[in-house]
Amino acid sequence: MTAPSLDAFLKTNAANLPKGPVALIFAEDDVGLGSTIRHHARIGFANILLLAREGTVLPTDCHDLCHLITNDPFNDIPLNVAVTKANDAFAGRWIYYCYNAEYLHFPFCEDRSIGELITFITEERRGSAFTYVVDLYAADLDSNPNGYSLENAHLDSSGYYALTRWKDGNVMDRQLSIYGGLKWRFEEHLPWTKRRIDRVSLFQSRKGLVLDEDQLFNDEEYNTYQCPWHHSATISICSFRTAKYLKSNPGSTFDVNSFAWAKSEKFHWNSQQLMDLGLMEPGQWF
Template sequence: MRYRTLDDAINADIFKKGPVAVIMAEDATEIVSSLRRAGRLGFGCILLLAHDDIAVPPEDEARVHRIAYNVHAEGAMMRAMNTLIAAAPGIWFHYCFNGEYLFFPFCETRDVRELIAFHTEERRYAFLSYVVDLYAGDLSRNPKAVSLEEAFLDRAGYYALGRPDPANHGHPKDRQLDFFGGIRWRFEEHVPAERRRIDRIGLFQAKAGLEMRPDFTFNDEEYNTYSCPWHHSATTAVCSFRAAKALKSNPGSRYDIHDFRCHYSVPFQWKSQQLMDLGLMEPGQWV
């Protein structure tokens, strides 16, 4: 089904079957694989936000709600998500861009509804996600840095800093950290400071008054925490070609980068166990 605006989609009452995956297509790269990934994980409703000139095979478009949207406007994702949050309190949402893929512990044998059910039992209503940079291993064969068959990631080089609280004299916020690593860290001279973090609240439950902020955190600080106060909570990962794609398409970095691989690059296995083994995802009490 196609809709001219986000409001048209909301008025059509499309949220009857959740949870909802929102995929914003910034270009034509790997849209189909992102849509199919969301379907395999068990999302009952998939929204594709894209310009009208983006082509999607009819068999894939038939399974999603396609919405015409200005994806290149400033804060496009934030504005779209805040509109959806206000329209659908109680619904769980995942959001990502094309060329990004959600992983959670044991996702090969369990679907996202099982994950959400367990998280809700623990009185948790949001998942911290690490955005794990993926990149093609051979840029001569894949000059846009995107290859599902030859994807690599960094197995090391990740770190976290306390997230300062301006309202508390800059002291760190409770159970909140700013995470860094991947190619955004290795090529930080080409990445604006406000875009170097690799944490995102990638799966959450909408509620009245909740708002996403420009840095992809929320106005409810508990949503931004990595765990509950009493034990570790499950986290997720969003494996993403977005940074690599941008670094190889932007004129300021395109000619300075000849290979994304380094001595701790490893092939991405497309399995949740690899991400857990590398410490990029946490099962918490969900075993």
């Protein structure tokens, strides 16, 4: 059954969802849709809300893994508005959000669930998890012209950097803007406001919390990368979104003949590789 809108779904079903975190997957197209749903179900999300265009057809094995909600990403509500609406509907619950063809990884996710991660973060008295969005891409664009390939996924092993975040002339405490990956190497094809690769994709909902268009919260503590007293666990979203954009955008597709470069490394789809590259850390979670 498909809900006609997010508002309609939340009004009817928000109070009846099983306990546990809620995942919002915002589908911009059909690329990787089934694998995105399966991946997040596998790591422990029992409540997956898929916002997708009317007429979207899911793989048969995904029908029972998610709630399908009609939403045109370019004409209906944008992601930040959907996240804010979910925050208001699921007060106190943990919420995660991503796009299709994006895959959440956290330290030791091969053996631990998203619920266990949330328990640890809560014990550290944090309400959010700082997230690195790591660009994935197919090394061979002749065989994968849209830049998407699970079997041949690569990532950049270096070229990442962080800048102190400023607001109203002041340095923001424990906040960083992170850059790197395809958005750094092909920055001429992206507006500067879209080049950050940091995101706060996992957070505990709270009354009055709002996510803005830059994917920053109105509560500054939610935008921090660690506790005041020690390093905190961070997480990664491994994403084909930038690769898809660069190969689908008429302004860049003919300028990008290959995403591969000297620092490309095959992605092994495990958390240890991401930790070894410094793209997430366990903090005090052992």
